[in-house]
Amino acid sequence: MSVVGVDLGTLNTVIAVARNRGVDVITNEVSNRATPSLVGFGPEARYTGEGAKNQEISNLKNTVSSLKRLVGRSLSDPDVQIEQNFVSARLVQCNGLALAKDVEEEYTNEKGEKAIRIVREPFEIPYKTEVGTEVTYRGKKTPFAATQLLAMFLSKIKETAHLELKLPVSDIVVSVPPWFTDGQRRSMLDAAEVAGLKILRLMNDTTAAALGYGITKLDLPAADEKPRRVAFIDIGHSNYSASIVEFKKGELAVKATAYDRHFGGREFNMALVRHFQKEFLAKHKIDIFTNPKALSRVEAGAEKLKKILSANQQAPLNIESLMNDVDVHEMVNREQFEKLIAPLLNRVTVPLEQALADAKLTKDDIEFIELVGGSSRVPAIKAEIQAFFGKPLSFTLNQDEAIARGSAFSCAILSPVFKVRDFSVQDIVNYPIKFSWEKDDDIPDEDTSLTVFNKGNVLPSTKILTFYRKQDFTLTAEYACDSKDLPGGTSKTIGKFSVKGVKAGPKSEFMICKLKARVNIHGILNVESGYYVEDEEVEEEIKEDGEKKDPDAMETDDKKDESKPRTRKVKKQVRKGDLEIVAETESIDAKTRTSATVYEKLMISDDVLVARTEDEMNKLEGRIYELLSKLDEEWAHDEAFDPRLFNRDNPDPKLVVAEKEKLGKILEDRKNWLFAEGGYENRPEPTLAQYQSSLIDINNIGRILERRYRETAEEKSNAAKGVQKAAEVNKDEEMTDAEAPKPEVEEPQVVG
Incomplete structure (x- = not known):
């Protein structure tokens, strides 16, 4: 069995696997440690990851990015309208999932004869309303919902991990931004199941980084000592999150999390792009915003330039034949860049102040500040954060891979295959949740709503709700916060849970209904089960251990029957049967x-x-x-x-x-x-x-x-x-004849 952790990023995705000697980040088919989070569509096939990146410029309208920021959202959401600025494909509203069936089609063959071939005809099956994109796939215009698009990319992640491990890949842990709503988290689980994966835990980004930090530390405080408090700050391509975490030996507890949903590397890139747009318009009379391919090339150039400026004082942008056969050459220094992103820099400390306030701590209470995420390398951002806390920053974690490694550790902890050091992870509920219901006429003073899970409650968390009812009723789960605290356009309604089989009992005017509500390990709310109870008198054994014996009492021959313990009758609620719970949530039904x-x-x-x-x-x-x-x-x-x-x-x-x-x-x-x-x-x-x-x-x-x-x-x-x-x-023979010594002929001697 495999143990895989995935840092699902807006720009790139990192995959880490747990092995016998620790956790490794694996490479993809072109030996890169990060895979582009893209899905593309060609005339006959799909392209994912590196394949989609290679054809992105030439196939912009059929290449989809920002997968995780679209999933579980509606086209009318203001945040989705912002995403359209970063997604080259056209976003549409999808009311179903795209499927296809094989049908016969007539065509003319090479000989000019009529023939029949089988072609695939797309169609939709009903599903929740979700944003998606319409692309040309296998010669047909096909709308794909964001959940399906994400499933396609997760299939690529599954394949990459399988090729590395040479094992079947099923169980994974995936990181998500802490501001993800119930609907977004459900869509993530649905996408994974469509891809043939089982998510053991949806883990908040900063919590994953905290786990990767704490599980390897051998010097954490003991249980009875003051905890070590660390601020984890993750600034990625599109998202900024900050968490205050307390560590003790063998455990971590998230005390508060704050975020800025539209702060990251792509906003810095866009500041550069707008600057170049003005420069090119003034110098060359070309407007890159009117040409998608030119805009995409400038965005790619801005990304590289930004990275160079993190280590150098100036960097060039050179693009040949950008538009209308015009070559462009620009030079930007770090001071110019920081002026361009000044409005963004003013927002750096806002999540930090919010996190400290929610945790009821001060800057002095924080011992270490750990930075992760590619955009945390920008010098101006590091300077702002360091000035806020008034102490040096820590970079003990790999900024690009820390979240993936923490996710892999979490997967190893949850997997029965690996033996890992015991480490408890306590996350928190980021949005308060309440239940509401219709008022019962027979209970005039009854409240009709109750906040069950407050912001900051430990996650996972379970509550038992008690209702007195004569007939079936429905609970509506909602976020108990202002709409402005939720991602733009998100409905406050989480779901509805209908309780079936309710009727008054023979001994009571009402049925006493007990419902088990739980925010699970993924941060998703469910009413998991329901049952009804009745008040009954039951025999309860009287514990005699605590009884006092009079030392002056006279002993007699009369002895109690010790074989029968003493009991008393008490009223208790006894479980009599189960109630059916019918959930109406944003999850895909099993058949679909x-x-x-x-x-x-x-x-x-x-x-x-x-x-x-x-x-x-x-x-x-x-x-x-x-x-x-x-x-x-x-x-x-x-x-x-x-x-x-x-x-x-x-x-x-x-x-x-x-x-x-x-x-x-x-x-x-x-x-x-x-x-x-x-x-x-x-x-x-x-x-x-x-x-x-x-x-x-x-x-x-x-x-x-x-x-x-x-x-x-x-x-x-x-x-x-x-x-x-x-x-x-022959040559050797000739040489032999020539060099051979001639026989000596002795002259006859005359003896006198």
Whole structure:
């Protein structure tokens, strides 16, 4: 079983996994430690992560970003209207989830004949009203709700983790901004289930960072000592959160959390973009806001420039042929940049003041200030925060990966597979929740609403509610705060819970109903169960341990029957049966979720098939050009071949030419078939099987010629080596004859 933590960011997503020796951040298919949080749509397939990033500029209208900020929201929300400034695809209102069915379609084939092919026709199934986007997918205009778009990206996260771990991936912990509402959190869970994932916990960003900080510390105060108080500040691409956390050995408790929902790196980028828009308009008479591609390129340039300015005093922006063949070159220094973002810098301390006030603490009570998030690297922001607290900042955590690591630790704690040091995590409820109900005429003085979970209550938290009723009734759960405290446009209603099976009992005028309300580990409210009780007299054993015995009492032979304990009759509420709870919340019903899951798997299969088909097409194209090149160059001269290798019984050199001409004709035919002019309109897209078959046909002939050429080359090489060797032997023999000593001839001696 896998243990995976995911920091789901607006710009990038980081994945961490727990292994035997700790927690590692894994890389994606191009070895990046962060994956772009994007989903794109092409003519035949989807693109997610790096694939979507690569085609973003050329396919802006069909590429969707800001996935987590759209999920669970409505198009009419003011916050969503703000998101449209950062999302290149057109946002629409979706009243259902997109599905598809296969239907028959008539077309004209290459021969001009009428034929039938199977095409996929999109349709919608009812779902809650949610913002989404309309894209062109498989040749059809298709609206996808934000929940479905997020599910597509989570499928990519699942695949990336699976390729790294070589294990099935199911259980994960995902981080979310602490200001996420009940509806947004439910949509996150729904998206994960559609992607085939089970979220063990939706964890607030700063809480995840705090867990990653505390679980590795061995010097935390003991339970009876003063807690260590740390401020965790997370400034990411679009969100700013601050939490005050108290640590003791083996536990952390979040005391308060505050946030700014529209403060982050993209706001800094936009300040630069607006500056460049004015500069380009004045110098070059071009308006980048009228050209989406130009605007996207400037935004990308502003992002890079901002990062350079975090470590340097000035940075350039150079973009060739931005608009109307105009090249732009600008230089920005850090002082200019800080003036551009001055209105944002004035907001830096607001969440910090709010968090301290909610925690009922002062700046002096905070011992350490930990900064995480990419945008916390901006020098001006660090200076503002340090000036506010009046003490040095801490950077002991990896700013880009701390939240993912903390999420992975949380997943390991919740997973039965890993043994982790015991560490308790107490988060808090960020929005107060109340229940309201219709007034019962038989109880004139009854209140009709009650705040059950206050802001700052420990999370998870359970409350038992008691009602006296004669018939079925409904509870309405709402946020007990001002609308301005909620994300823009969010409804205050969380859901409705109908209690069924209520009727007066034979012994009472009312049924006593007990309902279990719980804000669970994800921060989601549910009325989990209901039951009814009756007042009954029951026998209760009297405990004698506490009774006093008179030391002067006389002992007698009369003894009590110790086999029967003393009891007394008391009235108690005895559980008699369960009540049915029917919930009306923003979660997807089981049937709809199953349909969406099946369609997601179908789209994954389509993506895999398209990828394999493109791969085979590229192989076929490469092989065609490889063999054509050999025919034109390496095999251009017939004498390069030994005719006997073609037909040893009839070694006719003409066979060489015929064989090459045959291969050349096949290659030209296949090339024309592969790149037929208007082929995609006049015939169906070639299938994977057709590409594979064509590649096999070409290889069968190409390999014969390659083998013959290789064998001929080897024969010539061997022959050349033989001649060389013979020449060397002859030379050696000549040298031997020349250098051999001549026999000495002795002159006959005359003996006198």
